[in-house]
Amino acid sequence: MTYENILVPEERVAIFIDGYFFSQLKNDSKNKSQKEGLNNRNYERGLSPISLRDWVESQARLVRSNFYGVVQADLSEEKSKIVKFFTFLSFSGYHVHKHVLNHVEERVSSRAYAVKMAVDLLTFGEYVDHVLLFSAERDLSYAVQALQAKGKKVSLIYNPESKIAYPGRQLLLCADRHIDYLKLLDVVPFRDDEEPHYAKLVEEDEED
Numbered sequence: 342m343t344y345e346n347i348l349v350p351e352e353r354v355a356i357f358i359d360g361y362f363f364s365q366l367k368n369d370s371k372n373k374s375q376k377e378g379l380n381n382r383n384y385e386r387g388l389s390p391i392s393l394r395d396w397v398e399s400q401a402r403l404v405r406s407n408f409y410g411v412v413q414a415d416l417s418e419e420k421s422k423i424v425k426f427f428t429f430l431s432f433s434g435y436h437v438h439k440h441v442l443n444h445v446e447e448r449v450s451s452r453a454y455a456v457k458m459a460v461d462l463l464t465f466g467e468y469v470d471h472v473l474l475f476s477a478e479r480d481l482s483y484a485v486q487a488l489q490a491k492g493k494k495v496s497l498i499y500n501p502e503s504k505i506a507y508p509g510r511q512l513l514l515c516a517d518r519h520i521d522y523l524k525l526l527d528v529v530p531f532r533d534d535e536e537p538h539y540a541k542l543v544e545e546d547e548e549d
Contacts, residue, residue, distance in 0.1 A: 347496065347520065347528075348400040348471065355469040356397060357462060358390060359454075359476035360410030365506035366475070366499070366522050373502070373523075383526040391433045396529040397473070405465045408435045409454045413442050459484040466493055473498060474516070479509025486515050496520050 348354060367387030374384035390408060397403045408430050412423055427437045438461075440454040455478045462484040466472060471494045474481070485495045497516035499508050500523055513519070 347518075348397065350401060352401040352471050353404045353469040354397050354401045354471045354473065355405040355465055356390075356393065356403070356407065356473045357458065357475065358406075358408045359458065359478065360408055362477050362499075362506055363388075363390075363475050365503070369500050369503045369506055370523060370526065383531065384523070386531060388522065388526055388529060389531055390430060390435065392529050392531050394434055401471070404469050406435050407438065407458075407461055407465070409438045409440070409458050411440045411442055411454070455480055463487055467491070470494060471496065473520075475499075477506060477508040477512070479511045482509070482511040482515045485512065489515070489517065494518070498522055498525060 370384040370387050390406075394403065394406055397406075408427075410423065410427060412421065412427075427439060431437050438454060438457055440457070458476065458478070459481055462472065462474075462481065466484075466488040472485075472488065473496050474485070475498050477499065488495060494517045495515075496518040497508060497512065498520045500506055501519075501521055502523070508516075
């Protein structure tokens with residue numbers, strides 16, 4: 342497998358992104374660029390969910406794209422950057438699932454929505470051939486194995502160099518493919534118009 346032909350034309354594809362894990366991946370790539378003085382723009386920006394959608398649509402048939410994240414219950418939506426980001430993703434074709442943290446002491450992690458993510462994998466996985474999974478949650482391995490039993494393919498995207506954003510052993514073992522996040526950054530084109538586009542959408546949303 343080369344990183345240019347991860348996807349097959351006419352293949353039905355779904356994207357499932359664990360937002361907490363995804364943010365860790367972006368932080369890892371940015372830190373690597375700064376620490377090693379790479380001056381790599383792709384590493385600095387990280388992978389964009391919108392650019393990822395565009396790339397998948399150009400390579401195969403995108404059937405579903407889901408993004409899972411958390412927000413604090415006492416967070417003012419008018420001032421929350423993360424809520425605006427979720428709004429941007431929704432405008433851009435993602436099905437965004439927000440888990441509200443009801444207690445201040447509740448730790449922000451992907452455990453908060455792991456069950457929802459597993460159920461959706463089983464539900465929507467019925468209609469695809471290939472799932473691109475961004476998550477480190479080992480409990481998702483059961484859902485992955487159930488999909489594989491039905492002939493579905495699951496590719497796990499992560500950073501092999503990371504000491505934090507690293508999938509559980511069980512999930513690693515059952516994935517059909519392992520895709521290096523850092524190498525994927527050089528394959529998926531970044532939309533240069535994305536940031537101003539995001540700002541415009543947020544402004545329109547606030548006026549409604």
